Amino acid sequence: MIKKARKLGRGVAIVGAGMSKFGTFRGMSGRDLVVEAFKEMRASVDKGFDPNDIEALYVGNLSSDLFEGQAHTAPIIADWLGMIPKPATRIEDACASSGVALREGIIAIASGLYDIVLVAGVEKMTDLPTERVTDTLAAAADAIYELPAGFTFPGLYAAIATAHMKKYGTKIEHFMKVAIKNHDNGALNPKAQFNSSIRDIMASRMKKAEERGQPVPAWRDEMDFLNDPQANPIIAWPMRLFDCSPITDGAACILLAAEEIAKNFTDNPIYIIGAGQASDVALHQREDLTSITAAKVAAQQAYEMAGVKPQDIQIAEVHDCFTIAEIVATEDLGFFNPGEAPKAVEDGIMARDGAKPINTSGGLKSKGHPVGASGAGQVVEIWSQMRGEAGARQVRGKDITLALTHNVGATGGTCVVHIYERR
């Protein structure tokens, strides 16, 4: 096999980014959510721009077909945005769809074909009952082999968690601490589906019980609440309800421009200096379940292209579809040695005021996980944080010039990593 250093044909920058609120929106279609995200993105472009200048659209979406009964969704979204007859392409790589759509947009500009590209991610999930959502998501697993064996996504990630516990002595409490941290961040994010800390959730449940004249649960603290099987039932051991990301509607939009024209849009563009993507075999064929090889390979590619090391990255949004996934991600990205992420969570290193803030947006866990939009949503957070526009959850005391996103499809069949620089 030929091994060569990869580089972009020319520089690419983000000049605008925005997202819809993530949550449950009855009566709104996926395309409506994209319009909402587009409007916010448009408002974020400091010097303004003419939407007619956009040359192509790349949409990340897992399954508008099954969730909304709508295939061929990219040109419909282009129509809704007033982009006809510009080319519109849908990218599907499960939950990594819009991370990969971003990559395709970058490649298209780097190739010289376009100067201005719109990347969108969207999923409208809540029109289906929960069982059918699980069913639809499960279609991203190996339908011939994994599904009859009863492996749901919680099941597959639970198997990873069990292996991590056995190999490194990771405790259930570590998973809970990831959930508490991400909810603390999400509580400060007005776009988050769960815009509340675990403490807020406890207080509101106690209040509700009191109002209904029911016995008021006596939880001492968050850990006590999360250990209560009534409040936090087991889904697939050791993953409980609060270890899982929710079912979410949402969309996000990113405007990309060639580096040489980026300053026409803003004096403060965010440059994409590293990009990596890799694939992997099904879970059972992997030598080690405590890490995701595609993430390591994608990260390696991105670090090499950017010429930076894991220690240089100041903040990151990683794919925490389950709490164990955040632990594995931060190890795969080289932020921590294998087996040491649980201690890092415990020591508050990944907290917003820690040495390596992870998922300041609240992550998929608290912000929500509209699968096809999640990767693009991560980029919106990085854009805000790097430009100092993240409001109450802005990371303090750091001039953020280097950041990273990590977006995973299913259990790591796909992983896509990007590195961002502010100059």
Added chain:
Amino acid sequence: MTIEKTEKKRIPLKEGLFDIEKGRLTGSKCPQCGQYFFPKRHVCLNCFHRDLEDVDLSTRGKIDTYTISRMVLPGSVMKEAPYGIALVLLPEGAIVQTVLTDCDVESISIGMEVELVIRKVEEDEEGNEVMAYFFRPVKGGSS
């Protein structure tokens, strides 16, 4: 005139995973590097050799990792939760993803010895018996 004789046929839930008559899972062996795989595949993951041979796999193995599912997925062979799901390591090195049956979910542990069971899960509209594979703890095996 003849009356066609019908009899209940046993058919697999998914083709190609196991041989009902032999009671064995069907895997692949790489003739170049000797690696085993389940399910059957076309290309060796280890050396990328392309003509793998079909082989019958061992019926016993050890649990490599597992979880206990508290929910039932439509299309799963299990109709009631909770149930154990495991990755089982066979002596030849292939790993099988499987549902665990005939066991107390609280007793499942990494390293536990388990054996293959091929059993009827339902009857289809033509009255055929639809068969699927499971693993269960070996009585008196190490756990």
